[in-house]
Amino acid sequence: MEYFPALQPARLIKRYKRFLADVITPQGETLTIHCANTGAMTGCATPGDTVWYSTSDSLTRKYPHSWELTQTQQGHWICVNTLRANQLVREAIQADIITSLTGYTSLQAEVKYGAERSRIDFLLQADNRRNCYIEVKSVTLLERGKGYFPDAVTVRGQKHLRELAKIAENGERAVLFFAVLHSGIEDVSPARHIDAQYAELLAQAQQSGTEILCYKAQFSPDGLSLQKSLEVKL
Known part of the structure; x- marks a missing residue:
């Protein structure tokens, strides 16, 4: 970008x-x-x-x-512009940078889904493959040298985790994608000290089959791009 x-x-x-x-x-x-x-x-x-x-x-x-x-x-x-996270993830998928998300022929944004009337950030589809639902979260909180999400209690984020867990339980691909938009962050953990319910739902979603991906942005005043895969520590 x-x-x-x-x-x-x-x-x-x-x-x-x-x-x-x-x-x-x-x-x-x-x-x-x-x-x-x-x-x-x-x-x-x-x-x-x-x-x-x-x-x-x-x-x-x-x-x-x-x-x-x-x-x-x-x-x-x-x-700090949260609108950029989805733009960066879209560009990275289309450029085949996210290796686990390659091979799809259709990418749609803001598709309605789920029992709680949500909109998924991206829906990937291809013939003879499971649909792939991707929820994107922007990570910018750095504390004591560690990256965390969320930076405040997020009822909306909790809902998204419940929706992703249901998608995975129903046999489709569910992906929570952390876009790290802070140059000082080298790994990401759920911010249990801020939103314990989110941390618990994240663990439950992973146990249900939700995949967790995390990529870090490369920065300059000229542009941004997602390049580096980071570890998520639950």
């Missing part, structure tokens, strides 16, 4: 109202930019960090600039 036009840097003043952040450019101009991440963003939004933002040419947007990356004062890169 390439950023075009190239991202621009600014220093973070503060994030507020979940969707907004104030930054100051190298030229001294203060901008209010849009933040597409409604989560806790723990460790991703420290005042003084470098924000890399994109600019839309849409004439209807109130805030034309969007927060894409954080470059922390510790030297880490983080993709």
Whole structure:
């Protein structure tokens, strides 16, 4: 995934109202930019960090600039735009980077499924193969040198695990895909200390046959790509 036009840097003043952040450019101009991440963003939004933002040419947007990356004062890169995780996974599947997900002829996004009226991020299909349901989660929480998901209690995420477990029990492929969008993370574990129910459901989903994949992004202000497979420690 390439950023075009190239991202621009600014220093973070503060994030507020979940969707907004104030930054100051190298030229001294203060901008209010849009933040597409409604989560806790723990460790991703420290005042003084470098924000890399994109600019839309849409004439209807109130805030034309969007927060894409954080470059922390510790030297880490983080993709805070949660919309990018699905884009990166789609590109990696189509480029055959995810070896366990090759050989499918059809990829559909946001397909309705499940007893709890969910939408799966991606549905892969091919003749004479089981359907493959893929739920994507963006991982950005780094604590004490370890990566964790989620960074806040996620009722929605719990529902997705129940749905995936049912898919696997019914004989189809169910995949939970962790897209690691933090350069400092080298392995991922469920954040039991944050959402114990999610951690328990994750273990149950795996026991039911749900596959867990984890790939880490390679970062630059010019673009992102998923390249490196990481271990998930349950």
